Amino acid sequence: MEALKETQLYCPFAYIDGSWVAADSGEQIEVVNPATGEVFGTVPRLGRAETERAIAAADAALVGWRSLTAQERADILMKWHDLMFEHQDDLARIMTHEQGKPLKEAAGEIAYAASFLRWFAEEARRVYGETIPAAKPNQRIVITKQPVGVVGAITPWNFPAAMITRKAGAALAAGCTIVIKPASQTPFSATAMALLAERAGVPRGVFNVVPGRASEIASAMTESPLVRKITFTGSTEVGRQLMSQASRHIQKISLELGGNAPFIVFEDADLDAAVEGAMAAKFRNAGQTCICTNRFLVQSSVINAFCEKLAVAMNSELKVGDGTEPDINIGPLIDDKAVAKVSEHVHDAVDKGAELLLGGNPHPLGGNFFTPTLISFANADMKVAQEETFGPLAAVFPFEDEEDAVQMANDTEYGLASYFYSRDLGRVWRVADALEYGMVGINTGLISNTTAPFGGVKASGLGREGGHQGIEEFLETKYLCIDLG
Numbered sequence: 001m002e003a004l005k006e007t008q009l010y011c012p013f014a015y016i017d018g019s020w021v022a023a024d025s026g027e028q029i030e031v032v033n034p035a036t037g038e039v040f041g042t043v044p045r046l047g048r049a050e051t052e053r054a055i056a057a058a059d060a061a062l063v064g065w066r067s068l069t070a071q072e073r074a075d076i077l078m079k080w081h082d083l084m085f086e087h088q089d090d091l092a093r094i095m096t097h098e099q100g101k102p103l104k105e106a107a108g109e110i111a112y113a114a115s116f117l118r119w120f121a122e123e124a125r126r127v128y129g130e131t132i133p134a135a136k137p138n139q140r141i142v143i144t145k146q147p148v149g150v151v152g153a154i155t156p157w158n159f160p161a162a163m164i165t166r167k168a169g170a171a172l173a174a175g176c177t178i179v180i181k182p183a184s185q186t187p188f189s190a191t192a193m194a195l196l197a198e199r200a201g202v203p204r205g206v207f208n209v210v211p212g213r214a215s216e217i218a219s220a221m222t223e224s225p226l227v228r229k230i231t232f233t234g235s236t237e238v239g240r241q242l243m244s245q246a247s248r249h250i251q252k253i254s255l256e257l258g259g260n261a262p263f264i265v266f267e268d269a270d271l272d273a274a275v276e277g278a279m280a281a282k283f284r285n286a287g288q289t290c291i292c293t294n295r296f297l298v299q300s301s302v303i304n305a306f307c308e309k310l311a312v313a314m315n316s317e318l319k320v321g322d323g324t325e326p327d328i329n330i331g332p333l334i335d336d337k338a339v340a341k342v343s344e345h346v347h348d349a350v351d352k353g354a355e356l357l358l359g360g361n362p363h364p365l366g367g368n369f370f371t372p373t374l375i376s377f378a379n380a381d382m383k384v385a386q387e388e389t390f391g392p393l394a395a396v397f398p399f400e401d402e403e404d405a406v407q408m409a410n411d412t413e414y415g416l417a418s419y420f421y422s423r424d425l426g427r428v429w430r431v432a433d434a435l436e437y438g439m440v441g442i443n444t445g446l447i448s449n450t451t452a453p454f455g456g457v458k459a460s461g462l463g464r465e466g467g468h469q470g471i472e473e474f475l476e477t478k479y480l481c482i483d484l485g
């Protein structure tokens with residue numbers, strides 16, 4: 001890739017046991033730039049045999065890696081962190097070319113991804129055990145924490161760097177080793193990070209990247225008794241499947257799945273602040289995040305004012321185009337299926353009575369570009385009410401009172417992120433308590449950060465990533481009962 005300062009960061013190979021390898025079959029995956037439709041590059045399409053070799057390498061590396069002190073592991077994670085910042089521009093450029101998000105947003109994701117390496121480098125040194133007063137005078141009870149072992153990870157295309165370090169940072173800090181299958185649409189961010197991990201001193205076998213046939217690689221991971229933990233970010237459909245597969249060897253599992261985030265605006269809200277939060281919560285990554293607002297629930301008394309303000313903000317602030325261009329903040333969707341899904345949700349809503357206020361069609365640029373769209377007076381019968389749109393569609397639903405808002409917000413199988421705006425303290429606590437979600441943004445539309453436990457309930461998954469909870473997912477608790485005789 002000619003535009004890189006450090007051309008070696010473009011790594012068209014898999015990374016197993018410290019070596020850059022091709023697929024046994026010689027097969028390749030074509031990676032397409034979603035903005036141009038051009039082939040950006042190819043990576044090997046690996047399968048079961050290569051994955052089994054990666055698992056064996058991770059298992060062989062486990063003893064040496066877990067025997068390092070927490071400080072030694074932390075120092076290597078911090079070197080990796082520093083290298084990600086040193087190469088931030090190149091990593092962002094790679095991401096924009098394979099995922100489509102604008103360069104500034106891609107650079108922001110690299111910083112976000114690196115922040116997980118720093119956070120878990122710090123957490124590594126705070127994996128504390130405990131002693132418990134024994135029931136018998138000559139006994140001592142000690143609780144220790146130990147790494148679960150080899151981890152199998154499968155990551156999505158929408159955050160091709162951060163979803164890797166949010167898992168690998170925690171796993172390596174805990175003393176685990178890891179085999180990662182990146183999304184086939186965005187493998188170059190993963191292989192570039194493998195190069196930087198190697199340069200940071202991550203020993204061979206500790207961090208492995210296996211692009212390729214998803215179901216075959218997942219089967220190799222879940223059928224291996226050497227793999228003690230599965231961690232996945234992606235669709236609920238695939239998550240369900242992996243949960244079933246992981247039962248074969250009772251593997252620990254963490255699932256960050258789909259969402260259907262409500263964004264509630266009460267009549268006592270600061271409407272300008274609510275619109276600012278709405279723009280952030282809806283249009284980040286062109287709406288392609290699982291915590292993006294999927295339903296705006298706005299109290300009837302302020303719905304017209306809210307929609308007018310939101311339409312003005314969308315018209316004035318959102319610029320659609322190729323993410324390599326300086327003033328663009330809405331890039332292409334990941335592929336034509338994504339465009340079709342947004343179109344389907346818009347047309348279904350309008351056919352069922354929604355009012356189209358802005359946009360409504362694929363962008364004149366064509367390809368995977370979609371015009372940011374605003375519809376109002378949506379209702380529960382529409383697909384946008386129950387399905388995750390995963391695109392730049394803002395759908396506004398009216399509600400009458402607080403009870404109505406909470407009932408509508410909870411009327412979904414998902415429970416990942418939720419948001420609401422109110423300046424009534426009593427209402428803030430009542431609604432925060434009543435929402436069936438893992439995360440609640442209150443008077444803010446941006447909740448992603450390294451320090452807090454990210455995750456959901458119901459069909460949005462199991463477990464938490466980030467925060468102190470994130471490292472616990474890669475640790476086993478051991479109870480020692482010592483009889484002093």
Ligand SMILES: NC(=O)C1=CN([C@@H]2O[C@H](COP(=O)(O)OP(=O)(O)OC[C@H]3O[C@@H](n4cnc5c(N)ncnc54)[C@H](OP(=O)(O)O)[C@@H]3O)[C@@H](O)[C@H]2O)C=CC1
Binds near residue numbers: 183213214233256257
């Ligand atoms: N929670 C989140 O952050 C995300 C949620 N999603 C949700 O998922 C929907 C579909 O997006 P999509 O990217 O297709 O999500 P998928 O769940 O299909 O893909 C996510 C990852 O899972 C892999 N995968 C696909 N099929 C299997 C399988 N049978 N066994 C094991 N791994 C598999 C993919 O590999 P490959 O790329 O090779 O197919 C990719 O690495 C989105 O519309 C959104 O609702 C999507 C992305 C992120």
Ligand SMILES: O=C(O)[C@H](O)CS(=O)(=O)O
Binds near residue numbers: 158448454
């Ligand atoms: O902010 C994040 O961490 C992303 O939204 C994660 S995801 O759920 O969209 O993949």
